[in-house]
Amino acid sequence: MKVTAILLAAGQGTRMKSNLPKVLHLVAGKPMIWHALEAIKGSTTEKPVVVVGHGADEVKKYMSDSAQTVLQEPQLGTGHAVMQAESLLKGNTDLVVVCYADMPLLRGETLQKLVDLQRANKGPISILTVVADDPRGFGRILRNADGSVQAIVEEYVATPEQQLIKELNVGGYCFDANWLWDTLKRIPKNPKKGEYYLTDAIELAVQSGLSVQALVMDDVQETIGVNTRAHLAEVESAMRARINQQHMLSGVTMIDPASTYIEASVIIGKDTVIMPNTYIHGKTEIGEGNIIGPNSIIRDSKIGNRCKILSSVMEGALLDDDVDMGPFARLRKGAHLGNHVHMGNFGEVKDSYLADGVKMGHFSYIGNAQIGEDTNIGAGTITCNYDGEKKHPTEIGRDVFIGSDTMLVAPLKIGDGARTGAGSVVTKNIPEDTLVVGMPARAIKKLERKQK
Ligand code: UD1
Ligand code: MG
Secondary structure, three states: OEEEEEEEOOOOOOHHOOOOOHHHOOOOOOHHHHHHHHHHHHOOOOOOEEEEEEEHHHHHHOOOOOEEEEOOOOOOHHHHHHHHHHHHOOOOEEEEEEEEEOOOOOOOHHHHHHHHHHOOOOOOOEEEEEEOOOOOOOOEEEEEOOOOOOEEEOOHHHOHHOOOOOOEEEEEEEEEHHHHHHHHOOEEEOOOOOOOOHHHHHHHHHHHOEEEEEEEEOHHHHHOOOOHHHHHHHHHHHHHHHHHHHHHHHEEOOOOOOHHEEEOOEEEEOEEEOOOEEEEOOOOOOOOOOOEEEOOOOOOOEEOOOOOOOOOOEOOEEEOOOEOOOOOOEEEEEEEEOOOOOEEEEOOOEEEEEOOOEEEEEEOOOEHHHHHHHHEEEOOOOEEOOOOOOOOEEEOOOOOOOOOOOOOOOOEEEEOOEEEOOOEEEOEEEEEOOOEEEEEEEEEEEOOOOOO
């Protein structure tokens, strides 16, 4: 059986007061519409159709080929929006799931239950409803004396008595496709707003003696639709709690989940401890047994196992195992720290590889460099990699000892076992096992290297 989702995303989102289309606002680091597309994946068999209107170009650009799109212009209501997908879908699907792109908390499992309900339904519609004290402006579900669904009445036209009804229309529907295409044509234009309401399809089914099934959801949170920035914050906080809960259930310790900000795409291994006030963003993958935070920001990075990251920032960086970093270390794009690297306070590394066992304790900048195993980078060392026009590489061998406050003027190669005296300004390559001092540094003696 073919099941296709239609995602409604054409509305203006006026109350967001934003230049950005509403469905592109981020929740847990991903546009709202990404969450909606994720949720429909499990219960549908075909590529979804997104109805776009306001900000259509931007929304289409974001989705590229993850969905088909149809343009709704002008926007004449939810029924009219669904109608726009008919030419694409007629004859190509058995069931149609309709939901809104501004409900990022709606779970895939819930939509799956809705589709299952409709598969078993002899009638043409199943809908999602919820019983809640706060009606949030949602349509009310009217039921017949026998408990069956009779109609949906929008809040602004509901009688005072109907307004008291606590069962609400969430905005998730599953339709028999053939019935839907025929019925959409019969939906009357709403006299007050001049729109075609999808919700009127329910009454049309009931009038024809066909059954409408309702799946009453238990989790009110899932039904929150975003219309304002206040709703956005509410959804963000609920999504954060949900993501954190999932990580905790799979073995991650969080000292204070409320101050732990992990985006939707992050992967974390078991026995990793996340300390408070830590932000883990983007495409980040973290292994097992790490201690991260407090006060750290990690974006688009990969971290091995048993690392410690204290009050530090990493972006586009890679840590192997047992790295000890911080406090106040900064790794920028292309930084790669090998096993057992120690990077202390106020260091910055960019586009560089520090091989296993490198120590860089304090106040250094390493850029466009390759550093060999067990080399020690003294406090205040700087790779002077930029001449105002170009970046130049620095290659430092293994077992090198760079004295405090050394300036390494790139391009430069420093041989294995070399040493620089404190305050050296190195402008020429240093051969293996050579001690250089001064400014500019010059060779003063040949060294004996300790055998390991
Ligand atoms: C709708 C329902 C209401 C339900 C509520 C849940 C109708 C008539 N009412 O009301 O019963 O309780 O959702 O949130 O359906 N959209 C389009 N094109 C349009 C109009 C809307 O794509 O022409 C999209 C919007 O972008 C939005 C969604 O459809 O994602 C819902 O539209 P909205 O105007 O917010 O409907 P509500 O008034 O909230
Ligand atoms: Mg709405």
